[in-house]
Amino acid sequence: MTLFGDMHMKDEFLHSVPTPERMLNYTQLSFTELITSNETTTPPEAFTELFEVPIGVAALLLVSYGAVFLVAVVGNICVLWVVISRRRMRTVTNYFIGNLALADVVIGLLAVPFQFQAALLQKWLLPAFMCAFCPFIQVLSVNVSVFTLSAIAFDRYISVLHPFKRQGTSKLSAKLIILCIWLFGALAASPYLIAYHVTFVYNPPTGDFTRPFCANTGVSTRLWGMYQYGLVALQYVLPLCFIAFAYGKMGMRLRMEGCVTAPRDDTVLKNKKKVIKMLSIVVALFGICWLPFQTYNVLQEMMPQINEYKYINVIWFFAHWLAMSNSCYNPFIYAIYNI
Numbered sequence: 001m002t003l004f005g006d007m008h009m010k011d012e013f014l015h016s017v018p019t020p021e022r023m024l025n026y027t028q029l030s031f032t033e034l035i036t037s038n039e040t041t042t043p044p045e046a047f048t049e050l051f052e053v054p055i056g057v058a059a060l061l062l063v064s065y066g067a068v069f070l071v072a073v074v075g076n077i078c079v080l081w082v083v084i085s086r087r088r089m090r091t092v093t094n095y096f097i098g099n100l101a102l103a104d105v106v107i108g109l110l111a112v113p114f115q116f117q118a119a120l121l122q123k124w125l126l127p128a129f130m131c132a133f134c135p136f137i138q139v140l141s142v143n144v145s146v147f148t149l150s151a152i153a154f155d156r157y158i159s160v161l162h163p164f165k166r167q168g169t170s171k172l173s174a175k176l177i178i179l180c181i182w183l184f185g186a187l188a189a190s191p192y193l194i195a196y197h198v199t200f201v202y203n204p205p206t207g208d209f210t211r212p213f214c215a216n217t218g219v220s221t222r223l224w225g226m227y228q229y230g231l232v233a234l235q236y237v238l239p240l241c242f243i244a245f246a247y248g249k250m251g252m253r254l255r256m257e258g259c260v261t262a263p264r265d266d267t268v269l270k271n272k273k274k275v276i277k278m279l280s281i282v283v284a285l286f287g288i289c290w291l292p293f294q295t296y297n298v299l300q301e302m303m304p305q306i307n308e309y310k311y312i313n314v315i316w317f318f319a320h321w322l323a324m325s326n327s328c329y330n331p332f333i334y335a336i337y338n339i
Helices: 020-026 031-036 044-051 055-085 092-110 112-121 129-161 171-189 191-195 221-260 263-302 304-308 312-336
Strands: 196-203 208-216
Touching: 055 092, 055 112, 055 312, 092 112, 092 129, 092 171, 092 312, 112 129, 112 312, 129 171, 129 191, 129 196, 129 221, 129 263, 171 191, 171 221, 191 196, 191 221, 221 263, 263 304, 263 312, 304 312
Parallel strands: none
Antiparallel strands: 196 208
């Protein structure tokens, strides 16, 4: 995550928005070294402007993130209530859908509001333990979502393409799979608990290093970069490739069955197609919403200089908001398809 600044700051500072990694380097420099350091062309006095966000922009972001928080939490709690309270809704697919809703509630409650305020204010005002906990929860929730989508795709794939070899996943197996998803998701996100700490960076008003900032200080830059590449592959690229393959095969099989099905089986086939279509839309929205943010995560590791781009703050907030907004859409999709 970059440090975000005022879009109206002086021209000489427009191309020098510092990154968290650079800010951490500043904590090791004296005031004189900081001014002459090759790490940035921005003098310490400019950081006051870099930290500022126009009131209008702040208000727009507050409304946008507030809407995501409200819809994600309320909408997905309603989905959970429907799945839990109605016996006929307790199917294997709906168990997985309920797990998706739970992950979205968690990210809405514990990741969206806290990380937004830190990005907007450019300092960490929450308890120190939450510095690692909040990004850990965000990564955990994304892991759970994409692993659950993969589990649904696998279950549907077996049911559609091999209906006589295996009757799909049982309810007990589904519950065990969900437990494993949360455990593996937590394991994959655990490096954040080790890496992220509250450190102190340059604070222009006082002229010393007293601004609390949450960033990676526990893992080397090289190892952290390797982890980020692996995380993008694990929680985005590989699952979406598998899901696209599975739904593609299922779509072709259902189309073939539609040409030869008997009239009495027509309703069953239509229901299968409706479920596959609904789940495909859920997956497509996940892929679209997370693509800009995942792309940014990769690019900043490959080309750190992108964090010096004039409008990187606008790009980051748009990409992050779009990713967080993915938590809002699923309840509406389930309602439309009467699941």
